[in-house]
Amino acid sequence: MISLKEIDKIYRSSRGDETVALKGISFDVEEGEFITIVGPSGCGKTTLLKIIGGLIPKTAGKIYLDGSEIAGPNPKIGLIFQSPVLLPWRTIYENIMLPVDVRKAPRKEHDRWARELLELVGLTGFENYYPSELSGGMQQRAALCRAMINNPSILLMDEPFGALDAMTRENMNVWLQRIWLESGKTVVFVTHSIPEAVFLADRVVVLSSRPGCIDEVISVDIPRPRSINVMTTEQFGAHVQTIRTKFGSEGALD
Numbered sequence: 719m720i721s722l723k724e725i726d727k728i729y730r731s732s733r734g735d736e737t738v739a740l741k742g743i744s745f746d747v748e749e750g751e752f753i754t755i756v757g758p759s760g761c762g763k764t765t766l767l768k769i770i771g772g773l774i775p776k777t778a779g780k781i782y783l784d785g786s787e788i789a790g791p792n793p794k795i796g797l798i799f800q801s802p803v804l805l806p807w808r809t810i811y812e813n814i815m816l817p818v819d820v821r822k823a824p825r826k827e828h829d830r831w832a833r834e835l836l837e838l839v840g841l842t843g844f845e846n847y848y849p850s851e852l853s854g855g856m857q858q859r860a861a862l863c864r865a866m867i868n869n870p871s872i873l874l875m876d877e878p879f880g881a882l883d884a885m886t887r888e889n890m891n892v893w894l895q896r897i898w899l900e901s902g903k904t905v906v907f908v909t910h911s912i913p914e915a916v917f918l919a920d921r922v923v924v925l926s927s928r929p930g931c932i933d934e935v936i937s938v939d940i941p942r943p944r945s946i947n948v949m950t951t952e953q954f955g956a957h958v959q960t961i962r963t964k965f966g967s968e969g970a971l972d
């Protein structure tokens with residue numbers, strides 16, 4: 719569904735300094751697959767996601783979505799960032815409708831889907847609340863609704879649960895897995911947490927430190943739905959250990 723061929727990204731500052739953020743990134747994402755990308759801080763994870771989302775240009779290489787080159791933002795792709803970036807003066811419902819308003823499409827046609835999404839993420843009854851009245855986890859779930867309102871087939875998620883406490887984060891992971899199983903969407907999920915990467919993934923793409931290159935792609939064959947208890951199994955531990963060993967010489971991820 720998504721195909722990356724030899725992607726390079728070099729940032730050039732106005733002073734002429736160059737930062738090589740990504741080097742020779744190639745991999746394919748199958749339809750309906752859950753891919754996680756893990757790597758140390760600054761290795762180019764956000765850069766890679768922005769390139770796939772068509773938000774910034776690549777320096778070299780090709781990237782295809784369903785066989786056509788990605789040249790800019792695409793309605794088939796929904797993006798979710800680390801902070802939910804909801805507009806404080808809009809209610810939850812109005813925030814979810816933002817992409818509809820931006821397209822100047824009638825809200826009425828999307829009302830039912832918006833309410834189904836709210837139900838799916840457990841926010842029914844909070845439509846008319848303002849973001850500041852919701853917890854961080856609830857705000858992030860509202861951001862997910864907003865990303866899904868135009869019904870994209872691909873979700874790109876950049877450390878969406880990084881700002882949440884450990885327990886909320888575990889709950890969100892179990893919950894995201896359920897949404898993904900029910901919706902059949904394709905997900906590319908960036909994290910610097912190795913257990914999170916293993917828990918969610920069909921395949922984990924492991925990036926080396928800057929410039930980000932693919933170190934290894936690891937298939938996680940743990941059956942679904944996975945409960946948080948799989949984290950205590952030997953199989954899970956072995957996957958985490960394999961990845962951790964790769965970063966051993968570079969120290970912890972963060």
Ligand SMILES: Nc1ncnc2c1ncn2[C@@H]1O[C@H](COP(=O)(O)OP(=O)(O)O)[C@@H](O)[C@H]1O
Nearest residue numbers: 729737739758759760761762763764765766928
């Ligand atoms: N807009 C930019 N201009 C210049 N350098 C950038 C820009 N964005 C990111 N970088 C650099 O590119 C590298 C990768 O950044 P990023 O993709 O944010 O990494 P990660 O998300 O893995 O932490 C870093 O060295 C960062 O400083």
Ligand SMILES: [Mg+2]
Nearest residue numbers: 763764765876
């Ligand atoms: Mg980042």
